[in-house]
Amino acid sequence: MLKAEQFTISGDIILHKPDKLSVPNKMAFQNNHVTFSRRGIMDGFFKCVPLGLGVFAYGLVFGILAIQAGLSPVQAQLMSLVVFAGASQLMALELWGPHLPVLTIILTTFVVNLRHLLMGAAMRDWLVRISPGKSYFSLYFMTDESWALSVKEMVSGKKDAAFLLGSGLCIYFFWNFSTFLGSTMSFWIDRYLSDPSVLGLDFAFTAVFIALLTFFWKGKSQVPVWMMAAMVAWIAFILLPGKWYIIFGGLAGGITGACRNA
Amino acid sequence: MPDNQSLLVFITIFCMAGATYFTRAGGLFIVSRINPSPRFRAFLAHMPSSILVAIIVPNLMGEGASELMAAIIAGLVAVLTRNLILSLLSGLLAVSLLRNFVFI
CATH class of the missing domain: 1.20.5 (Single alpha-helices involved in coiled-coils or other helix-helix interfaces)
Structure with a gap:
């Protein structure tokens, strides 16, 4: 059976001591009738509102930066509607330019979102007991925040799998609404300010990524991983064309982490 | 376009x-x-933050003193407040003040 895991908002994994969690978890699903009701959707939606407000801030930042990176408001909104993944959307903006590095953007998106594989897998106790259509529809809306809330419900023995969909829809609503506000705001700033570098907006990406990075800090074990990522990225930046240094740095950090943790 | x-x-x-x-x-x-093996889980867990490092470091290497100092300020505010918006605003404020008044 899958070990219960929990992700923090920033997408990092905390492994629980399995002896404590797996037993009540197993017992809760001995009598395993899982439902998928409208009440479950509402319950998930409203319980997720506080987390949605946090996502709202990120969406505002995404909307503002998307316009600065050269997307139109429609394109920014489309990205939030169909991709719906904060970290990878922000990273895509960093790569955005007049000559779109399409392959690098798609690869980076994929690699950044690999953690979803584990998150989806961890929801198995609910998702294998409802119809595949409902499961795979719910998974479209799964985010770090709604997942964390849903897995808590599932492990505590709740039986309504629609909670995952409801909490995901809540995040979807806040993410798209804030993208709209941010991009509209940014559009007008662009219109009336001939040189946005006066505001330091060109520095905004770096500031956002530094802030996000500090949220990932989980202790000293991170130091060698990040050092390796920085070194490899720097070397690749000098040696290779385009933005490949991002993928190489990320892989180097991941491999370093894997070698040290196993 | x-x-x-x-x-x-x-x-x-x-x-x-x-x-x-x-x-x-x-x-x-x-x-x-x-x-998934524990090794593979660790790999997945460390990848997102490593990608952030890989974006930030080469970006800052090419920049001047204003950007480096503003980066430190944005990082400190993020650590202290754990608030993305505050950190972004203080980074932007720092970089525009430093560029226009200190390291011209």
Whole structure:
């Protein structure tokens, strides 16, 4: 059976001591009738509102930066509607330019979102007991925040799998609404300010990524991983064309982490 | 913007969506067959933050003293407040003050 895991908002994994969690978890699903009701959707939606407000801030930042990176408001909104993944959307903006590095953007998106594989897998106790259509529809809306809330419900023995969909829809609503506000705001700033570098907006990406990075800090074990990522990225930046240094740095950090943790 | 460029933008966005949904749906699909090893989990866990490092470091290497100091300020505010907006605003304020008044 899958070990219960929990992700923090920033997408990092905390492994629980399995002896404590797996037993009540197993017992809760001995009598395993899982439902998928409208009440479950509402319950998930409203319980997720506080987390949605946090996502709202990120969406505002995404909307503002998307316009600065050269997307139109429609394109920014489309990205939030169909991709719906904060970290990878922000990273895509960093790569955005007049000559779109399409392959690098798609690869980076994929690699950044690999953690979803584990998150989806961890929801198995609910998702294998409802119809595949409902499961795979719910998974479209799964985010770090709604997942964390849903897995808590599932492990505590709740039986309504629609909670995952409801909490995901809540995040979807806040993410798209804030993208709209941010991009509209940014559009007008662009219109009336001939040189946005006066505001330091060109520095905004770096500031956002530094802030996000500090949220990932989980202790000293991170130091060698990040050092390796920085070194490899720097070397690749000098040696290779385009933005490949991002993928190489990320892989180097991941491999370093894997070698040290196993 | 020329037409083929905006077509490329739409293709990119939809491919991003496809790649993202693949990761969201793939976990449930795989889970009954393979159980990821602790080593692979650690790899996945360390990748997102390493990508951030890989974006930030080469970006800052090419910049001047204003950007480096503003980066430190933005990082400190993020650590102290754990608030993205505050950290962004203080980074922007710092970089525009430093650029215009200190390191001209």
